[in-house]
Amino acid sequence: MILYLEDSPDPHGLIIAKNSLILKDWMKVDEIKKVEIDMSKCGRDDNATETLSRMIDKYESENQKKLKAQQSNVITRLIRPVMRYMNISFNSQNETGYQDRYNNALERLYTLRGLLLYHRGKYKEAISDFNMSLTYNPSNIEIRFYTLFANIMLDEDAEAYVYVQKVLKKLEADPTHNKNPWVLATSSDYSDIIRQKDYKRVVPPSQLFTDVWPTHLEFAELSNIAYCKDRLTSLPHWSFIDEFNDTDKTGYYSIAVQHNETKEMVIAHRGTTFDVNNASLLADFDLFSLKIPEQFQVAQQFTNKIRQQIDPKRILWHTGHSLGGAIAEFIVANETLFKQESLSFAVTFDSPGIRELLKDHRRRSKIEQSLPKSNEFRVIGYLSVPNIVNTMGTHIGLTLRLSPDPPLPAQYHPLAQIVYTHVTAQFNHLKGILDALVAEANKQLHWHSIRTIIECFKSWPNKSGLPTILKSVIKWPKGVQKLVCFLSLASQHNLTTLDVTYDLNKDHKALDDFESCNYHVIDSRIDLFFGLPLELWNSKAQCFLEQFINHDFKNKNVTIQYNHDFKNKNVTIRYNHDCELVKFVGVDNMQIILNILHWKTNHIYPDMKMIGFNKSAIPIYNEQIYKINILNIYKLFSLVNLDNCVLSIVDSPK
Known part of the structure; x- marks a missing residue:
């Protein structure tokens, strides 16, 4: 319930056992979280960092005072062995319970300030706060991922790689995570991404x-x-x-x-x-x-x-x-x-x-x-x-x-915490049900939040500014029945983020199970040149693209790659002067687009044609290829009429 602590930072304040913050501090922290982190409330608090810093200083100072007082309390030291022998637990003045509450308070404050600094681009300071938070709760896997992302945003690839390897070793040795393959699989995915040194760079304007x-x-x-x-x-x-x-x-x-x-x-x-x-x-x-x-x-x-x-x-x-x-x-x-x-x-x-x-x-x-x-x-x-x-x-x-990151643990409102504590004390069998409902509601709100979605773009962008992990959707659950089917299946596979990861995609039986819930995505994982299945383009774009897929066509007078051998080809294209694509982007841009497009297959679905970019075009078009990502081509081909753009193709090798 509610505990009055004689030596609390505010003698007239209340400390909520679950959150371990004085009520007025909890309300201020919750306000900062809503405005600056969740963005569920309109406004801006420019002094949020300073406010949290003052709270951290206050709680750390009072914590040290309390510890010193306990160490100097001779009576407590004398009666403690007797109470242990009599199997009597300490009350609210017990330093263990007291220390746990202060640890919880400081963990939350450091986490919140770290997230605030992270969102404001102060990644070094954020890492310092995340590390402090982890000293109070080493099992907080969500904060470990944010620490990893902060290292990556600082372009500290080597440190990020070492860090994720440490996380992997810790998780593999921790029996509490052995039943959670998502954590291990996702950490492995991140490790592979970091190994590819060229996954992120600043791309200069290309005048396209x-x-x-x-x-x-x-x-x-x-x-x-x-x-x-x-x-x-x-x-x-x-x-x-x-x-x-x-x-x-x-x-x-x-x-x-x-x-x-x-x-x-x-x-x-x-x-x-x-x-x-x-x-x-x-x-x-x-x-x-x-x-x-x-x-x-x-x-x-x-x-x-x-x-x-x-x-x-x-x-x-x-x-x-x-x-x-x-x-x-x-x-x-x-x-x-x-x-x-x-x-x-x-x-x-x-x-x-x-x-x-x-x-x-x-x-x-x-x-x-x-x-x-x-x-x-x-x-x-x-x-x-x-x-x-x-x-x-x-x-x-x-x-x-x-593929958003997992949510932080749910925090109860102080009044809700009182009700929760009272109900679960009276009806202990309801505790598991209430905890599950609250956890699921917290996940649902987190997945749907616009802040969560924004972080998918900001935390780990690839060269073209898109999320590094992005998947094309073939089918998506519709209705409560299919959603429950998906959630149940995800729980069966212990996927805490409800995400079909790359490792799971190797299991065709699991993929078939998810398709029964009307869930089918194409996992492109870390492919920089993100490809889209041909079937997802509109009908006119499909006809236009298939001309070049069938001809294995490349533009005139350029060095290209066929079957891993560089050859020169001289291709004559006769354009329709009324072609909207040419009018919209010009002949030069159209030549670039047609030259870099090619088709490939997905290793899991070999019969599916994927439209992507030819990596061999990088030496020819340098940084331009990173500005023309496949989604921009999709938008372009959706906006213009591609009918009768190309009248003929004459392919004659030199």
């Missing part, structure tokens, strides 16, 4: 069309800004243009921003918020009931307003998280349904999936044409771990699976 487009990290951060406009100051290259605030009526909010140099325009749509009138929750209910939420109609009005302010030949980008992602996808998909010629594209994060909604929308709108296949929509959707939100419906566009 892709330098103009927003990065996918920027889309994620803009989706976050839709929840809190004040955070726009953290993106100095972006400026506020307009906003639409209808939170009182429909719960809808969006913000339009423009890049200061490239002039690219993005509309970021806000997701679900738990406000007083619960309007956005009603929109979620409408979405679940396959009814077009009023938010979608309001969003279309705002989009029309912004569209009038930009050149029709420019792309209007949409982004959003959760419900905001569904809105962004619907706006873009609606243009496809009604065959509008405006250029728009959506990059979304953990959307609930709207294909079923589009089917009903097509029927009610009396659109004669059948609903296009999912790959025909101009959407790239990033999904976290399967959760209650992203399994609501079927996803459209290109769907990619992120």
Whole structure:
């Protein structure tokens, strides 16, 4: 329950046994966590680091005073053997219990300050705090991973490699982790990534069309800004243009921003918020009931307003998280349904999936044409771990699976801790059930959080700025039944992050089991030149790409590689002057794109054609190849009409 400690840092304060912080300190720590770490609350606390530092100093100072007082307490030393002999445990003044509470408090404070420093790019200071946190709780595997990431962000590859090897040895020797193959498999994956020295570098501007487009990290951060406009100051290259605030009526909010140099325009749509009138929750209910939420109609009005302010030949980008992602996808998909010629594209994060909604929308709108296949929509959707939100419906566009880090242990609110302690004391058989429910709720919130998704891009980017571990989604669980099926199967395989890792992908029986839950992803692991299955491209892009796959085609007058031997080929291409691709990017860029594209197979699915980049093109195009990542090619081929671009191909060796 609640313990009054005579010598506590605040004599009139309360210490909560579970969290070991004085109540007012707990409330302040929780506020910092919500604003700066979880970003579940709007605002910014510029003094958060200093506040946590003062708390750490206070608790360490009082801890030392208490230890000295206990060591000098002659009576305590005399009666302690007697109490042990009589098998009497110490009360709240027992130094063991007291020390545990202070250790827990200091562990949490160092962890929080370390995460704050980590998110602000102060990686050396973060490592120091993570190490201090680990002295109080050496078994905190999540903090060990953050320590590893901080070393990597400092480009300390050698130290990172040594560190991950130490983690591996510790885990292999620790019997408590022997039943958790995810930890070992993920650590092994990280070890292999670090060994590849060339996995990350800063790529200079290449003067290509892709330098103009927003990065996918920027889309994620803009989706976050839709929840809190004040955070726009953290993106100095972006400026506020307009906003639409209808939170009182429909719960809808969006913000339009423009890049200061490239002039690219993005509309970021806000997701679900738990406000007083619960309007956005009603929109979620409408979405679940396959009814077009009023938010979608309001969003279309705002989009029309912004569209009038930009050149029709420019792309209007949409982004959003959760419900905001569904809105962004619907706006873009609606243009496809009604065959509008405006250029728009959506990059979304953990959307609930709207294909079923589009089917009903097509029927009610009396659109004669059948609903296009999912790959025909101009959407790239990033999904976290399967959760209650992203399994609501079927996803459209290109769907990619992120691999977020595991959540930190759940922390109870002080009042909730009181209730929990009382209930479990009275009904001990409920403790396991409550702990499991709280742990699962904590995981679900963590997987769905926009902060978790942002960290997937920031913690470990590859050369092209994409997450190092990224997977193409072929199938995704839909509905509670398939989600429960997936969670049960993940638990059966002891996957604490609910992630099908590379090592598990070697087990075809396990892959078949996961497919029964409608879960099928292509694990590209650490492949820098991330490839996309041909079947995920739209139909016109597939026809265009197959011309070059079938001809094993490379561009004219360039040195290329066939069967690992360098040869010169002279290829004459006759272009259609009306080709939209040439008009959009120019002949030079088109030649680069066609020269670096090639097809390959996946070692697990040898019959699946993968469209990727030719590594042998690096000496020819140097750093340009890192700017033209495969997702930018996907967006390009989705935005332009590729019909009749190439009239003929004449291949004549020199």
